[in-house]
Amino acid sequence: MDNVHLAALQAKHAGLEARIVNELQRPAPDPSALASLKKQKLRIKDEMTRA
Structure with missing residues (x-):
């Protein structure tokens, strides 16, 4: 994987x-939004570690 x-x-x-x-700082965080964001973050982390 290249540096760019x-x-x-x-x-x-x-x-x-x-x-x-930001979502966690809201008065009533949206659990489904948090789950989606965390899944996206995990996918990116996995892609970075595969390189």
Whole structure:
């Protein structure tokens, strides 16, 4: 995997983490939204570790 692709994955991973934190800070976090964001984040992490 080239550095550009890895950097893009890392940026997406960080963006998803920020969205998760924002959702958790809401008065009533949406469990389905959190689950979806966490799944996306895990997929990206798996792709980064496969390289």
